[in-house]
Amino acid sequence: xxxxxxxxxSLIILEGKNCTxxxxxTVSPFSNLRWYKQDTGRGPVSLTIMTFSENTKSNGRYTATxxxxxxxxxxHITASQLSDSASYICVVSDRxxxxxxxxxxxxxxxxxxP
Amino acid sequence: xADIYQTPRYLVIGTGKKITLExxxxxxxxxxYWYQQDPGMELHLIHYSYGVNSTEKGDLSSExxxxxxxxxxxxxxxxxxxxxxxxxxxxxxxxxGSSDTEAFFGQGTRLTVV
Numbered sequence: 102x103x104x105x106x107x108x109x110x111s112l113i114i115l116e117g118k119n120c121t122x123x124x125x126x127t128v129s130p131f132s133n134l135r136w137y138k139q140d141t142g143r144g145p146v147s148l149t150i151m152t153f154s155e156n157t158k159s160n161g162r163y164t165a166t167x168x169x170x171x172x173x174x175x176x177h178i179t180a181s182q183l184s185d186s187a188s189y190i191c192v193v194s195d196r197x198x199x200x201x202x203x204x205x206x207x208x209x210x211x212x213x214x215p
Numbered sequence: 216x217a218d219i220y221q222t223p224r225y226l227v228i229g230t231g232k233k234i235t236l237e238x239x240x241x242x243x244x245x246x247x248y249w250y251q252q253d254p255g256m257e258l259h260l261i262h263y264s265y266g267v268n269s270t271e272k273g274d275l276s277s278e279x280x281x282x283x284x285x286x287x288x289x290x291x292x293x294x295x296x297x298x299x300x301x302x303x304x305x306x307x308x309x310x311x312g313s314s315d316t317e318a319f320f321g322q323g324t325r326l327t328v329v
Contacts, residue, residue, distance in 0.1 A: 135317070142322075142323070143322050145305075145320050146320070203260070203318060207256055210255070
């Protein structure tokens with residue numbers, strides 16, 4: 102069964118600190134993995150995309166890693182800001198269907214305190 | 216900011232009423248999707264479309280229906296709303312082609328059936 106598991110479920114950090122969010126998946130055949138940021142009451146917005154051959158990708162203070170062998174990804178946020186408070190969702194796309202089916206994790210709810 | 220719009224943003228309606236959630240995108244995307252998301256839970260695909268006059272049911276059983284008469288418009292209709300339909304509904308769109316293409320999400324419609 103294709104699944105995406107994220108940890109931790111929720112996380113509280115102080116402004117300026119770093120944090121790392123984890124994503125494990127069993128989706129096969131794998132196409133790509135995206136991290137989305139979803140602010141409360143809004144739709145998700147893509148932060149990064151990782152394909153099979155990519156190990157690391159950065160987008161400003163966000164750095165995503167991918168280990169396709171162990172089927173794990175992480176999202177590292179450096180120098181956190183209050184505006185980083187949101188749910189971070191790991192989304193894995195399969196290659197085995199025309200739709201390019203998306204499999205969603207439940208998200209990690211990040212709260213940044215001043 | 217993605218050019219995909221959902222209306223209304225919030226809706227409180229009585230049991231048994233018929234409702235239509237609107238979704239429009241101006242990006243010319245062929246693929247459009249409807250997802251249902253409960254608080255703290257993952258997104259579940261309820262309907263999708265590859266293009267005009269193409270609609271398919273998703274993974275999550277839903278009593279809603281959709282139509283795709285125009286490329287830019289993908290409304291979702293509930294013939295008789297029930298309290299169990301209370302949820303957040305997210306519309307998304309993407310280009311036809313490789314599964315690497317990004318899905319852009321609308322702001323969502325928060326539906327409450329009383």
